[in-house]
Amino acid sequence: MLDRRAIDDLKTNPALLRDTITADLGEPKTSGTGGRAFWCCPFHGDRTASLVINPNGTTWRCFGCDAGGDVIEWLRLRRGLDFMGAVAALGLDVPGDGGRRQRKPTRTAPKPEPSPIRVAAAPTWHPDAALALVHECQAALWTDAGAKARAWLAGRGIAEATARAWGLGYSDGRPIRGLPVSRGVVIPWLVDGQPWAVKVRRPVPPLPGPKYKHVKGGGSGVLYGQDLLTGAAVAVVCEGELDAVLLWQHAGDLVDVVAVGGATSKPGAGSLAQLAGASRWLVALDRDNAGDKGAAWWGDYSARVRRVRPLQGRDIGEFAQAGGDLRAWVLYHLARLTQGPAEDAERTSPVVAMGPTTAEIPVVDPTGPATWPALPADPCPICGGQRWQRDAALVWACGVCNPQEPETPSSLALPAAAGDG
Secondary structure, three states: OOOHHHHHHHHOOHHHHHHHHHHHHOOOOEEOHHHOEEEOOOOOOOOOOOEEEOOOOOOEEEOOOOOEEOHHHHHHHHHOOOHHHHHHHOOOOOOOOOOOOOOOOOOOOOOOOOOOOEOOEOOOOOHHHHHHHHHHHHHHOOOHHHHHHHHHHHHOOOOHHHHHHOOOEEEOOOOEOOEOOOOEEEEEEEEOOEEEEEEEEOOOOOOOOOOEEEOOOOOEOOOEOHHHOOOOOEEEEEOOHHHHHHHHHHHOOOOEEEEOOOOOOOOEHHHHHHOOOOOEEEEEOOOOHHHHHHHHHHHHHOOOEEEOOOOOOOOHHHHHHOOOOHHHHHHHHHHHOOOOHHHHHHHHOOOOOOOOOOOOOOOOOOOOOOOOOEEEEEEOOOOOOEEEEOOOOOOEEEOOOOOOOOOOHHHOOOOOOOOOO
């Protein structure tokens, strides 16, 4: 008779699972944040590393075809063993022949349905040339030649320490190591410390043409900032890279922040797996039709998704330029996540606006009623959120940031926008 405790020990042995998969597939193709291991899945036509060991270390899953299970299930699917044969292969003594012979599997990996996940495309440039380009541009940002670029970043609210943390750089437009680079702020996309793509924010205007240009030879299908993920419980997915940089500066201790680089850009399975440790994904794509469509894709992919929008402006950068408090905005949405299923219906409707309304934001006044009569939409001059009047007195408070001191109606105007966002 089999020892149930011994079988449970097999199933809960992280080293055994990893060694078994490695024996069948070889060493992991990539090793992501936190040392997680990824392999190309053998159960579907996987051209990227979609199979991962889950954070608990005792189960595996493929993000492409959704196959998964414990170490015994791996042997059943991969090697065609029955249950007794699988536990025998793992070293457990079993009665009789132990089912050691292979069988024609009665259970196979699930048939892959058409997957919405795109395959990450690796860079085609020479890695040494790309790394030299990034390092040279990073150094150039802090020279006299990069002064205007630094001033432009400061105008967007990005501090020097933040620019250094995200590895931003500057190019004067000259080729570097044979790679043509446009003039402007250089934004490197790094994966395990190596350049996967490089994007340049050009000074438009006065230069004609698009605001952003890619350095030829870069890859796609990853997340900007995935190397900086810390495993926070909540991750915010921005559209623009500099929006992610700015939000990280204000709230990186509260949430993880990444960017997709465009409303229609979608990460590959390996990069999505980097977000697996976060229980909620706040998708903060731009406040336009393209952003809504992009958010709908995320909502279809995972029930973790909640669509959020800046209270003012088209994106996070414009919201900040209008005087919005990004940290208060993040804290508001974190609070919303704790309000239970009834308050969290938007999770399954990714295109529903998540800007606070007078009916949504709970305001607690320690000296009076917990609910105040709502006035028409009246933005807070600190964070852009809705404001309330208490009774008939001119006592105003904001439902997003902390309650403010009594003010007169003439002081309620938002600060003038500072820059083009």
